[in-house]
Amino acid sequence: MTATDIDSTAPARERQQVYQVIHRIPAGRLCSYGTVAAMAGLPGRARWVGRLLGQLPDDSLLPWFRVINSQGKISFPEGTENYRRQLDKLVEEGSAEPSGRIFWRRCRWPD
DNA sequence: CTCCTGACTCCAC
DNA sequence: TGTGGAGCCAGGA
Numbered sequence: 095m096t097a098t099d100i101d102s103t104a105p106a107r108e109r110q111q112v113y114q115v116i117h118r119i120p121a122g123r124l125c126s127y128g129t130v131a132a133m134a135g136l137p138g139r140a141r142w143v144g145r146l147l148g149q150l151p152d153d154s155l156l157p158w159f160r161v162i163n164s165q166g167k168i169s170f171p172e173g174t175e176n177y178r179r180q181l182d183k184l185v186e187e188g189s190a191e192p193s194g195r196i197f198w199r200r201c202r203w204p205d
Numbered sequence: 206c207t208c209c210t211g212a213c214t215c216c217a218c
Numbered sequence: 219t220g221t222g223g224a225g226c227c228a229g230g231a
Contacts, residue, residue: 127226142215144225161225169225176225209231215224 111135112143119160122187123203124196126164144169159183166198 111134119125127140136142147158159180163169170177172194184190189201 131226138227139214140226141213141224142226145215148225163225164227171225180225207231210229212227214226217223218221 108134108136109146112146113156116156116158116161119157119203121157122189122201124160124162124166124184124189124198124201125203127161127169128164130161140164160187160189160203162196162198166196168194168196 112130115130115133116125127143131137131139131143134143143161147161150156150158160183162180168177168180170180181190181192181194184196185192190196
């Protein structure tokens with residue numbers, strides 16, 4: 095293992111930590127980017143988590159849609175494809191209404 | 206409730 | 219090597 099290898103393996107480990115946390119979010123519950131980052135042992139790196147989720151494959155089994163911003167809103171511009179996909183999922187689980195209203199306070203995780 | 210600001214990190218040019 | 223934008227956050231008006 096050379097010094098340059100460390101640079102590529104360390105972030106990979108941090109990614110797994112983040113995936114692990116998101117995988118732990120129960121159905122019908124919600125979590126913020128900042129909280130996910132903190133629980134993964136990466137405080138202050140909420141934006142990095144957001145960037146990470148943006149790179150997830152379309153067929154990922156990870157419940158990425160249960161992650162929203164700290165204001166209880168979907169971070170995509172309203173009307174975009176991603177916004178729709180995420181909202182539909184949340185509606186399916188009963189944590190949001192088709193109108194776009196999200197039950198952030200009620201579904202927040204962990205309590 | 207909404208809009209604005211300052212602070213912080215990561216990545217693509 | 220420097221700079222600016224991004225799926226953020228907290229606080230205040």
